[in-house]
Amino acid sequence: MKTVTVGGNLKLACVMVGLPARGKTFIAQKVSRYLRWLGINIKIFNVGTYRRRDWGASQPHSFFDPNNEEGKKQREQSAWEALEDMFQWFDEGSGEVALYDATNSTSERRQFILEHCNKKDVQVMFIESICDNEKLILQNIMAVKTSSPDYSSVEEKQTAVQDFRNRIEHYAKAYETITDNELTYIKLINVGSKYIVNKIRGYLESRVVYYLMNLHIIPRNIFISRHGESVYNTQGKIGGDSELSPQGQLYAEALPKLISTHLKTQKLRVWTSTLRRTIATGAKLPYPKLQWKSLDELDAGVCDGLTYEEIAERFPEDYANRDNDKFNYRYRGGESYHDLVLRLEPVIMELERQEDIVIIGHQAILRCIYAYFMDLPQDRLPYINIPLHTLIRLTPMPYGTTEERFFAEINAVDTFRPKPPQTHPSPPTNQ
Ligand code: ATP
Ligand code: F6P
Numbered sequence: 001m002k003t004v005t006v007g008g009n010l011k012l013a014c015v016m017v018g019l020p021a022r023g024k025t026f027i028a029q030k031v032s033r034y035l036r037w038l039g040i041n042i043k044i045f046n047v048g049t050y051r052r053r054d055w056g057a058s059q060p061h062s063f064f065d066p067n068n069e070e071g072k073k074q075r076e077q078s079a080w081e082a083l084e085d086m087f088q089w090f091d092e093g094s095g096e097v098a099l100y101d102a103t104n105s106t107s108e109r110r111q112f113i114l115e116h117c118n119k120k121d122v123q124v125m126f127i128e129s130i131c132d133n134e135k136l137i138l139q140n141i142m143a144v145k146t147s148s149p150d151y152s153s154v155e156e157k158q159t160a161v162q163d164f165r166n167r168i169e170h171y172a173k174a175y176e177t178i179t180d181n182e183l184t185y186i187k188l189i190n191v192g193s194k195y196i197v198n199k200i201r202g203y204l205e206s207r208v209v210y211y212l213m214n215l216h217i218i219p220r221n222i223f224i225s226r227h228g229e230s231v232y233n234t235q236g237k238i239g240g241d242s243e244l245s246p247q248g249q250l251y252a253e254a255l256p257k258l259i260s261t262h263l264k265t266q267k268l269r270v271w272t273s274t275l276r277r278t279i280a281t282g283a284k285l286p287y288p289k290l291q292w293k294s295l296d297e298l299d300a301g302v303c304d305g306l307t308y309e310e311i312a313e314r315f316p317e318d319y320a321n322r323d324n325d326k327f328n329y330r331y332r333g334g335e336s337y338h339d340l341v342l343r344l345e346p347v348i349m350e351l352e353r354q355e356d357i358v359i360i361g362h363q364a365i366l367r368c369i370y371a372y373f374m375d376l377p378q379d380r381l382p383y384i385n386i387p388l389h390t391l392i393r394l395t396p397m398p399y400g401t402t403e404e405r406f407f408a409e410i411n412a413v414d415t416f417r418p419k420p421p422q423t424h425p426s427p428p429t430n431q
Contacts, residue, residue, distance in 0.1 A: 010202065011090045011096065011097075011122040011123065012096065012097045012098070012122070012124075012202070012204055012205070013098045013099075013113075013117055013125070014031060014100070014126075014127055014208065016099065016100065016101045016102065016127050016128075016129070017104045017126050017128035017129070017185075018105065018128055018130065018131075019103065019105060019131075019168055019171050019172060020145075020164070020168050021137050021140040021141050021144075021145060022129040022130065022137075022140075023129050023188075023191070024101055024102075025046065025144075026398055026399065028044055028046075028099040028101040029044065029399055030211075030215060031099060031127075031212070032044050033372065033375045034348070035097055035207075035208075036375065036377075037372045038207075038341065038345065039341070039378065040096050040097055040204070041094045041095055041097070042097045043097075043099070045082040045083070045098055045099065045100050046102075047078055047102035048102070049082075050078040050079075050082045051074075051078040054077065054078050054081070055074050055078070057150050057152065058150065058151075058153050059150070061163045061170060062170075063075075064170040064171060065170045066171075079102055082100065082102070083113065086100060087116070087122070091120075096204075097204065098122075100113065103175075104126075105174065105175045105176070106174050106175070107176050107179075110126065110183075114183070123202070123205075124184065125185065125186075125200070125205050125208065126184065126186075127186055127212070128177065128185060129188045130177065130188070131189075131190055131191065133191075136191070137168075141161055142161065143398055144398050144399070145160070145164045146160040151163070183198065184199045184200060184205060185198050186209050191216065191217055192215070195212075195213055211349065214349050214352040214353050215352055216352070216353070218355055219395075219396075220355040220356050220395075221263070221264065221356050222351065222358075222373065222395075222396075223262075223357070223358040223359070223394075224358070224359045224366050224369060224370065224386075224391075224394065225358065225359070225360055225391045226360075226363060226366060226386055226387075226389075226390070227244070227248065227275075227280070227360055227361070227362065228247070228248025228249060228250070228277065228281045228388070228412075229244065229245045229247045229248035229251065229412040230244055231243055231244070231245050232305075233248075233388065234413055235307070236307040236308065236309070236413075237305055237306060237307055238300050238303065238306065238307070238308070239297060239298075239299070239300040239303070239304035240305050241277075242277065243276055243277065244277055244280050247410055248277070248280075249280075250410045251281065251412070252282075252283060252284060254410060255281065255282070255284065255285065256284050256285050258391050258406060259391065261406075262404075262406060265355075267355065268287040268357065269287060269289075269356070269358070270282050270288065270357075270358050270360065271289070271290050271291075271295060271357065271358070271359045272295065273293070273296045273297065273361060273362060273365070274293050274296055275296055275297065275362070278295070278360045279291065281360050292347060294343050294346065295344075295347065295359065295361050295362075296362070296365075297361075297364060298335050298336075298365070299331065299333075299334040299335040301330075301331035301333030301334025301335070302331065302332045303315065303331050303332070304334070308417060315332070323420055326383070326419070327379060327381060337364060337367070337378075337381060340365065340368050344369065348372055364382070367382060370392070370394075373394050373396070373401040373403075374403065375400070375401075383418065383419055387412075387414065387416065388412035388413070388414075389407065389408040389409075389411075390406065390407050391405070391406040392404070392405050393405075393406070
């Protein structure tokens, strides 16, 4: 079962546009992570990877000169190979959104892509990133370009920087911004200072536009922590709205120090659910707080307040079905992980707008949030280990997220239930 219904046989190609070091790959990877998390079948086709495979990584800047006929032909060939692979991926069946990541910086190249996509019944949305902030461009070169495989054989960082600047100059000579107002596009100008949106039609296109308008690149940390151990946790019961256990209370007392030790700024916001155990866990934190109903734990319906053993005894068929497909299994009268992802989408959108933040949440909720940042697939999501009394620091990087885990050294029960090695399929009852 899919998380988002896109309708019909939609095939959408998001075609990146922009000079080098304008964040195209960054944007493509973020959009891909977001849509994949929502259950969309998505793939990135990065022309740089084809170019390196076809012609070698260490090409001098002159390779990118539009007056270099041989270089131009070779670059066009790689662009075409990536495009052909994209069409093949769509033809193979379930592909929904492709991100075609290249500079695509001339009208001629974009027209070529458009014509082929039209023939193949693939809709096209251009995402153009424009940036004239020299300081940021240099930062981007230093952050990702000097360490790219293109410069692995270059010893001096400064040599790589200069070569990359020359490469940008070559592209700048031929660059044409999008002016055709018949096209579907969004232009991102100087990272969020201005957007131009044109002819956005479908549901997915508008989701992507809204998502892009929420992104920023200010360095920050997202801390996630489960509530302190609850009375229900000590009894092995799921759900409910119980108080913290004495150990859980100790964690609530230790949390302010644990966070401040690992916090790089003093501007932090705290989000909790509306349940007592998360509110009590965050109570001693000296930062502004917000309670979100959307952060409440997965609703276990008729199983709320039971132990896993009681569920196995009273609802054996449901219990087996959950083990067979935990992401999609919906508790009778309750929710599935699939439902949670939909419930959490506005939270993710708001999270993208925020800077440093701590989320005090619940096991299932934090699995969904963690999977978004770490780009984990739906089948692994319900089995992510998020132990009690552990602060997790997520740091968004140019092409992904890093994580660190800090244990509070306050004992707590282990609520993790691994996937049993063998399960017996039975027909779904309530999907
Ligand atoms: P190339 O054409 O060489 O592949 P690129 O345009 O794909 O370059 P990226 O590799 O994505 O550039 O650059 C990553 C850097 O861009 C990151 O450091 C990120 O912070 C920054 N970045 C992200 N979004 C933007 C934006 N809208 N404008 C400028 N820089 C951005
Ligand atoms: O046991 C703690 C808890 O937060 C329950 O309230 C919730 O039902 C459960 O974890 C979610 O974990 P799982 O999906 O592995 O059952």
